Amino acid sequence: GENVEQHPSTLSVQEGDSAVIKCTYSDSASNYFPWYKQELGKRPQLIIDIRSNVGEKKDQRIAVTLNKTAKHFSLHITETQPEDSAVYFCAAKVDTGRRALTFGSGTRLQVQP
Protein backbone atom coordinates (compact mmCIF):
# COMPACT_ATOMS: atom_id res chain seq x y z
CA GLY A 1 0.00 0.00 0.00
CA GLU A 2 0.86 3.67 -0.09
CA ASN A 3 3.21 5.21 2.49
CA VAL A 4 3.52 8.98 2.90
CA GLU A 5 6.32 10.62 4.88
CA GLN A 6 6.16 14.27 5.87
CA HIS A 7 8.88 16.64 7.08
CA PRO A 8 9.48 18.57 9.21
CA SER A 9 7.22 17.64 12.10
CA THR A 10 7.42 21.17 13.49
CA LEU A 11 8.31 24.43 11.79
CA SER A 12 8.63 27.89 13.28
CA VAL A 13 8.98 30.96 11.06
CA GLN A 14 8.81 34.71 11.50
CA GLU A 15 5.81 36.53 10.14
CA GLY A 16 6.43 37.46 6.51
CA ASP A 17 8.89 34.63 5.88
CA SER A 18 8.18 31.63 3.67
CA ALA A 19 7.44 28.12 4.90
CA VAL A 20 8.03 24.88 3.02
CA ILE A 21 6.71 21.44 3.98
CA LYS A 22 7.82 18.35 2.10
CA CYS A 23 6.24 14.94 1.54
CA THR A 24 7.36 11.78 -0.19
CA TYR A 25 5.16 8.90 -1.31
CA SER A 26 5.90 5.31 -2.20
CA ASP A 27 3.24 4.24 -4.72
CA SER A 28 4.17 5.46 -8.20
CA ALA A 29 0.54 4.97 -9.24
CA SER A 30 -0.63 7.75 -6.89
CA ASN A 31 -1.93 10.68 -8.88
CA TYR A 32 -3.83 12.92 -6.46
CA PHE A 33 -2.12 14.95 -3.74
CA PRO A 34 -4.17 17.22 -1.44
CA TRP A 35 -3.01 19.36 1.46
CA TYR A 36 -5.13 19.93 4.56
CA LYS A 37 -4.87 22.58 7.25
CA GLN A 38 -6.11 21.82 10.75
CA GLU A 39 -6.34 24.67 13.23
CA LEU A 40 -6.42 23.88 16.93
CA GLY A 41 -9.72 22.25 17.90
CA LYS A 42 -11.05 22.34 14.34
CA ARG A 43 -11.50 19.86 11.53
CA PRO A 44 -8.97 19.36 8.73
CA GLN A 45 -9.81 21.56 5.73
CA LEU A 46 -8.57 21.19 2.19
CA ILE A 47 -6.42 24.16 1.19
CA ILE A 48 -4.96 23.06 -2.13
CA ASP A 49 -4.55 19.92 -4.21
CA ILE A 50 -2.64 18.83 -7.28
CA ARG A 51 -2.97 16.03 -9.77
CA SER A 52 -0.09 14.29 -11.45
CA ASN A 53 -0.70 15.86 -14.84
CA VAL A 54 0.65 19.19 -13.55
CA GLY A 55 3.88 20.09 -11.81
CA GLU A 56 2.82 23.18 -9.89
CA LYS A 57 -0.33 24.89 -8.71
CA LYS A 58 -0.76 28.25 -6.99
CA ASP A 59 -3.54 29.87 -5.03
CA GLN A 60 -2.59 33.30 -3.71
CA ARG A 61 0.09 32.76 -1.05
CA ILE A 62 -0.04 28.98 -1.27
CA ALA A 63 1.61 26.79 -3.89
CA VAL A 64 2.19 23.08 -4.29
CA THR A 65 4.87 21.48 -6.45
CA LEU A 66 5.04 17.86 -7.57
CA ASN A 67 8.02 15.85 -8.77
CA LYS A 68 6.65 12.53 -10.03
CA THR A 69 10.07 11.12 -10.87
CA ALA A 70 11.33 11.63 -7.34
CA LYS A 71 7.90 10.90 -5.84
CA HIS A 72 7.78 13.99 -3.69
CA PHE A 73 5.57 17.04 -3.40
CA SER A 74 5.85 20.21 -1.36
CA LEU A 75 3.66 22.95 0.09
CA HIS A 76 4.98 26.50 -0.09
CA ILE A 77 3.45 29.33 1.92
CA THR A 78 4.77 32.82 1.20
CA GLU A 79 4.41 35.97 3.32
CA THR A 80 3.29 33.91 6.30
CA GLN A 81 0.82 35.39 8.76
CA PRO A 82 -0.04 34.37 12.34
CA GLU A 83 -3.32 32.88 11.11
CA ASP A 84 -1.31 30.40 9.05
CA SER A 85 -0.34 28.73 12.34
CA ALA A 86 -1.86 25.24 12.26
CA VAL A 87 -1.05 21.60 11.58
CA TYR A 88 -0.69 20.81 7.88
CA PHE A 89 -1.22 17.33 6.45
CA CYS A 90 -0.23 16.07 3.04
CA ALA A 91 -1.92 13.06 1.48
CA ALA A 92 -1.72 10.86 -1.59
CA LYS A 93 -3.93 8.39 -3.40
CA VAL A 94 -4.61 6.67 -6.66
CA ASP A 95 -7.62 8.59 -7.89
CA THR A 96 -9.47 5.61 -9.33
CA GLY A 97 -11.11 2.66 -7.75
CA ARG A 98 -11.94 2.28 -4.14
CA ARG A 99 -8.94 3.66 -2.32
CA ALA A 100 -8.78 6.19 0.47
CA LEU A 101 -6.23 8.93 1.06
CA THR A 102 -3.02 8.05 2.87
CA PHE A 103 -2.01 10.94 5.11
CA GLY A 104 1.39 12.12 6.24
CA SER A 105 2.10 12.55 9.93
CA GLY A 106 1.54 16.31 9.91
CA THR A 107 3.63 19.45 10.34
CA ARG A 108 2.92 21.91 13.13
CA LEU A 109 3.60 25.38 11.72
CA GLN A 110 4.04 28.26 14.12
CA VAL A 111 4.23 31.76 12.68
CA GLN A 112 5.81 34.18 15.16
CA PRO A 113 4.47 37.73 14.97
Added chain:
Amino acid sequence: ETGVTQTPRHLVMGMTNKKSLKCEQHLGHNAMYWYKQSAKKPLELMFVYSLEERVENNSVPSRFSPECPNSSHLFLHLHTLQPEDSALYLCASSQDHGGAQHFGDGTRLSIL
Protein backbone atom coordinates in the same frame (compact mmCIF):
# COMPACT_ATOMS: atom_id res chain seq x y z
CA GLU B 1 -20.78 25.75 7.63
CA THR B 2 -19.62 22.17 7.31
CA GLY B 3 -21.51 19.74 5.09
CA VAL B 4 -20.51 16.91 7.40
CA THR B 5 -22.09 16.88 10.85
CA GLN B 6 -20.92 14.70 13.72
CA THR B 7 -22.65 14.05 17.04
CA PRO B 8 -21.93 14.13 19.85
CA ARG B 9 -19.02 16.58 19.91
CA HIS B 10 -17.77 15.19 23.20
CA LEU B 11 -18.30 11.80 24.84
CA VAL B 12 -17.04 10.40 28.12
CA MET B 13 -17.70 6.74 28.74
CA GLY B 14 -16.60 3.90 30.93
CA MET B 15 -14.92 0.82 29.55
CA THR B 16 -18.06 -1.29 29.86
CA ASN B 17 -20.45 1.17 28.23
CA LYS B 18 -21.97 0.95 24.77
CA LYS B 19 -22.31 4.13 22.77
CA SER B 20 -22.55 5.21 19.15
CA LEU B 21 -21.04 8.06 17.17
CA LYS B 22 -23.10 9.53 14.36
CA CYS B 23 -22.06 11.22 11.13
CA GLU B 24 -24.31 12.79 8.53
CA GLN B 25 -23.23 14.36 5.25
CA HIS B 26 -25.30 16.81 3.22
CA LEU B 27 -23.01 16.98 0.19
CA GLY B 28 -24.50 14.23 -1.96
CA HIS B 29 -21.31 12.18 -1.66
CA ASN B 30 -21.26 8.40 -2.02
CA ALA B 31 -18.22 7.50 0.10
CA MET B 32 -17.76 7.97 3.85
CA TYR B 33 -14.83 7.41 6.19
CA TRP B 34 -13.97 7.08 9.85
CA TYR B 35 -10.58 8.32 11.07
CA LYS B 36 -8.98 8.23 14.51
CA GLN B 37 -6.80 11.19 15.44
CA SER B 38 -4.45 11.01 18.42
CA ALA B 39 -1.06 12.36 19.37
CA LYS B 40 0.47 9.01 18.38
CA LYS B 41 -1.04 8.73 14.89
CA PRO B 42 -2.33 12.04 13.59
CA LEU B 43 -4.81 10.74 10.97
CA GLU B 44 -5.40 7.01 11.08
CA LEU B 45 -7.93 5.58 8.65
CA MET B 46 -10.32 3.12 10.29
CA PHE B 47 -13.11 2.33 7.83
CA VAL B 48 -14.19 3.23 4.31
CA TYR B 49 -17.69 2.85 2.92
CA SER B 50 -18.60 3.26 -0.73
CA LEU B 51 -22.26 3.14 -1.73
CA GLU B 52 -23.02 1.77 1.74
CA GLU B 53 -20.63 -1.15 1.30
CA ARG B 54 -17.55 -1.43 3.49
CA VAL B 55 -14.54 -1.47 1.19
CA GLU B 56 -11.71 -1.02 3.65
CA ASN B 57 -11.11 -1.97 7.25
CA ASN B 58 -7.66 -1.09 8.51
CA SER B 59 -7.28 -3.87 11.07
CA VAL B 60 -9.50 -2.09 13.54
CA PRO B 61 -10.38 -4.01 16.74
CA SER B 62 -13.85 -5.52 16.83
CA ARG B 63 -14.83 -3.26 19.72
CA PHE B 64 -15.39 -0.68 16.96
CA SER B 65 -18.30 -1.59 14.71
CA PRO B 66 -19.28 0.66 11.79
CA GLU B 67 -22.68 0.90 10.19
CA CYS B 68 -23.68 2.70 7.01
CA PRO B 69 -27.46 2.47 6.48
CA ASN B 70 -27.44 4.85 3.50
CA SER B 71 -25.03 7.11 1.67
CA SER B 72 -25.76 10.07 3.97
CA HIS B 73 -25.32 8.43 7.36
CA LEU B 74 -22.46 6.64 9.05
CA PHE B 75 -22.29 5.29 12.58
CA LEU B 76 -19.50 3.98 14.74
CA HIS B 77 -20.74 1.67 17.50
CA LEU B 78 -18.46 1.45 20.52
CA HIS B 79 -18.35 -1.40 23.02
CA THR B 80 -15.91 -2.31 25.78
CA LEU B 81 -13.37 0.31 24.82
CA GLN B 82 -9.90 0.71 26.31
CA PRO B 83 -8.24 3.87 27.66
CA GLU B 84 -5.98 3.95 24.58
CA ASP B 85 -9.10 4.44 22.46
CA SER B 86 -9.42 7.97 23.81
CA ALA B 87 -8.99 10.20 20.76
CA LEU B 88 -10.73 12.50 18.31
CA TYR B 89 -12.87 10.49 15.87
CA LEU B 90 -13.32 12.22 12.54
CA CYS B 91 -15.83 11.41 9.84
CA ALA B 92 -15.28 12.43 6.21
CA SER B 93 -17.06 12.07 2.90
CA SER B 94 -16.15 12.30 -0.78
CA GLN B 95 -17.57 11.59 -4.18
CA ASP B 96 -16.49 8.30 -5.79
CA HIS B 97 -13.27 8.28 -3.74
CA GLY B 98 -12.06 10.92 -6.09
CA GLY B 99 -10.62 14.16 -4.96
CA ALA B 100 -11.24 16.02 -1.79
CA GLN B 101 -12.53 14.52 1.40
CA HIS B 102 -14.64 16.82 3.54
CA PHE B 103 -14.31 16.34 7.27
CA GLY B 104 -16.71 16.81 10.14
CA ASP B 105 -15.72 18.53 13.38
CA GLY B 106 -15.14 15.21 15.11
CA THR B 107 -16.18 13.57 18.37
CA ARG B 108 -13.73 13.92 21.25
CA LEU B 109 -13.93 10.56 23.04
CA SER B 110 -12.59 9.98 26.53
CA ILE B 111 -12.54 6.50 28.06
CA LEU B 112 -12.42 6.38 31.85
